[in-house]
Amino acid sequence: MRQKVIMSEADIRRALTRIAHEIAERNQGCQDVVLVGMRTRGVPLARRLSTNLEDFEQIRVPIGQLDITPYRDDLAIRHIESPTVHNTDIPVDLNRKKVVLVDDVLYTGRTTRAALDALIERGRPESIQLAVLVDRGHRELPIRPDYVGKNVPTSLVEDVQVHLHEVDGADEVVIVQPAGE
Numbered sequence: 001m002r003q004k005v006i007m008s009e010a011d012i013r014r015a016l017t018r019i020a021h022e023i024a025e026r027n028q029g030c031q032d033v034v035l036v037g038m039r040t041r042g043v044p045l046a047r048r049l050s051t052n053l054e055d056f057e058q059i060r061v062p063i064g065q066l067d068i069t070p071y072r073d074d075l076a077i078r079h080i081e082s083p084t085v086h087n088t089d090i091p092v093d094l095n096r097k098k099v100v101l102v103d104d105v106l107y108t109g110r111t112t113r114a115a116l117d118a119l120i121e122r123g124r125p126e127s128i129q130l131a132v133l134v135d136r137g138h139r140e141l142p143i144r145p146d147y148v149g150k151n152v153p154t155s156l157v158e159d160v161q162v163h164l165h166e167v168d169g170a171d172e173v174v175i176v177q178p179a180g181e
Helices: 009-026 042-057 110-120
Strands: 002-007 033-038 063-066 098-106 127-135 147-151 159-163 172-177
Touching: 002 009, 002 147, 009 042, 009 127, 009 147, 009 172, 033 042, 033 110, 042 063, 042 098, 042 127, 063 110, 098 110, 098 159, 110 127, 127 159
Parallel strands: 033 063, 033 098, 098 127, 127 147
Antiparallel strands: 002 172, 159 172
8 A cells, every 4th residue: 555645744733723714704703613523533623623713712612522423324334233332522502503513534425414413413503514624525415514624636446544643643644545556
């Protein structure tokens, strides 16, 4: 397998700073904004966005974490009978809030669809927006991100991997290609 770094630590930092500014601008501040990170890597990305927003908006934006495992539509296809369900923790009432779902990579849209189901079950937000570090295309559902760190056209055989210090010990985004491709 071959891999190529497409975002460095500095690239990730700049992308998250830009996304945070876009969130504040679109929502006319952060008064009723809640960031909800999708497990696993969406959670540290949401924390970083919250820190950026606090730095230039002087307001602490609540952060939640969402496990979409029970809402996935591919458990039977993948022959997963007893999936491991992790903690979902959203510390605020979502009713009438502007929720920004945060994920590392947007691909088919199915993970986002599952996250929407999970959020709607917990309340009725004023709006739900989507922030992703990487949009790699190949959508199977009509889902479009509101905030994107980097658009990366990929082939179906490539894999986009986001590595974050909090989970993997390093910050980078790589494209992995099978040998011979």
